[in-house]
Amino acid sequence: MTPRTPLIPTLAARASAGVRALLLTCGALALAAPAALAVNAYPSRPVTLVVPGPPGGITDQLGRLVAASDHGVRVVVDNRPGAGGNLATELVARAEPDGYTVLMGTQGTMASNQFLYKSLRFDPARDFVAAHGLVSIPNLLVVNGKLPYQSVRELVAYAKGHPGKLTVSSAGNGTGSHLAGELFQTLAGVKFVHVPYKGSAPSINDLLAGQVDLTFDYPASTLTQVQAGKLRALAVTGASRLPALPQVPTIAEAGYPGAESTSWIGLFFPARTPAPVVAKWQAAVTRVLKDPAAVEAIHRMGGVPLALSGDAFGDFVRAERTKWKTTIERAGATLD
Structure with missing residues (x-):
């Protein structure tokens, strides 16, 4: 005959398990309470x-x-x-x-x-x-104002006919201006010679001096020179035109929607x-x-x-x- 399991020990075990669970819950709540208070008081310092x-x-x-x-x-x-x-x-x-x-x-x-x-x-x-x-x-795709290119398509047509002839400057390897240029080259099927600088200022200075041909850089770095006619903006790499340059098309309007950056x-x-x-x-x-x-x-x-x-x-x-x-x-x- 199989021995019967005593009822009282079973209930006691269950009670103990319940007590343990209750204690664990109370402990968790006690730990969580200061955190909750801290969140409610946020921010209490700078x-x-x-x-x-x-x-x-x-x-x-x-x-x-x-x-x-x-x-x-x-x-x-x-x-x-x-x-x-x-x-x-x-x-x-x-x-x-x-x-x-x-x-x-x-x-x-x-x-x-x-x-x-x-x-x-x-x-x-x-x-x-x-x-x-x-x-x-967005970046602005700009060229030296003395160069003949009036549109992105004209620039691409020249680049395809003269691989490696055009130079593109950037604010440095891996910067937004560098990567925007790399993305454009991939989408347009062209190859520029990359010339990295230590920042936008020297990059733009050499573009103005005719040492490099084009760049992709912030409007804050290029807008004044574009408005003065020393640089020519061919496209904006964002999804919409810039209010300061309403005549300049987006890169998508210029024919390269995948080159938005x-x-x-x-x-x-x-x-x-x-x-x-x-x-x-x-x-x-x-x-x-x-x-x-x-x-x-x-x-x-x-x-x-x-x-x-x-x-x-x-x-x-x-x-x-x-x-x-x-x-x-x-x-x-x-x-x-």
């Missing part, structure tokens, strides 16, 4: 906004615009230039995910650098939360930052990008507001990674 560039640059200007906006958060801008923005990005990737360290992420730091540098100590996809877009800045900037938090904290910033940035004064400032930078938040911004960043991975692999570009 937030550090890390900018991967020097003072005065477009990323810095935009960061200070965000910092100065009336959104109830005291923001301290921390400029960390170097290594294509990787130093700043690694700093934020390793920061405490409490909402008090935020990154001004760029096309480079969040989309293309991981394919240019082989030894990054952070993973843009794994280590960050894409919170909100801020600005999208922009440099963009957005806010990123360390992974595991509490969702309510990120949501507070998303709401704040949405308000900033609806402020006419902020929009006017962005237009003066040659950009347009990048009003994408949450999942929509995350999808945009992932698509950018795919595009620039392909472009960089085709170009064989590397910075290590």
Whole structure:
């Protein structure tokens, strides 16, 4: 005869299991309570906004615009230039995910650098939360004003008939101006000789002097010279024409829709930052990008507001990674 299991011990065991579960739950709640209170009290001290560039640059200007906006958060801008923005990005990737360290992420730091540098100590996809877009800045395809090309098609026709004859300058290997040029060459089926410089200023100076033939660079770097007639703008690489140059077609209107490219900037938090904290910033940035004064400032930078938040911004960043991975692999570009 099989012995019967005593009823009282079974109930006791079940009670013990229930008590243990209750204690574990209470413990978890006790640990979660301070975190919840911290989120509700956020921000209780200044937030550090890390900018991967020097003072005065477009990323810095935009960061200070965000910092100065009336959104109830005291923001301290921390400029960390170097290594294509990787130093700043690694700093934020390793920061405490409490909402008090935020990154001004760029096309480079969040989309293309991981394919240019082989030894990054952070993973843009794994280590960050894409919170909100801020600005999208197209490049201008410009040539020296003394050259005869009046359109993109004329430029391409000459380049196809004279492979390797035209020189294209950039602000440096792996920069937005370099990658925009590589993308265009791939789509147009032409080959320019790339001449990298250490920044936009020397690149534009040599273009004005006739030492190089063309470049893809920000309107902030080229617009004044275009308006003076010293450079000729053939196309805008963004999706829409620039208000300052309404006569200049987009690259798609010029016949190369796949060559659209922009440099963009957005806010990123360390992974595991509490969702309510990120949501507070998303709401704040949405308000900033609806402020006419902020929009006017962005237009003066040659950009347009990048009003994408949450999942929509995350999808945009992932698509950018795919595009620039392909472009960089085709170009064989590397910075290590």
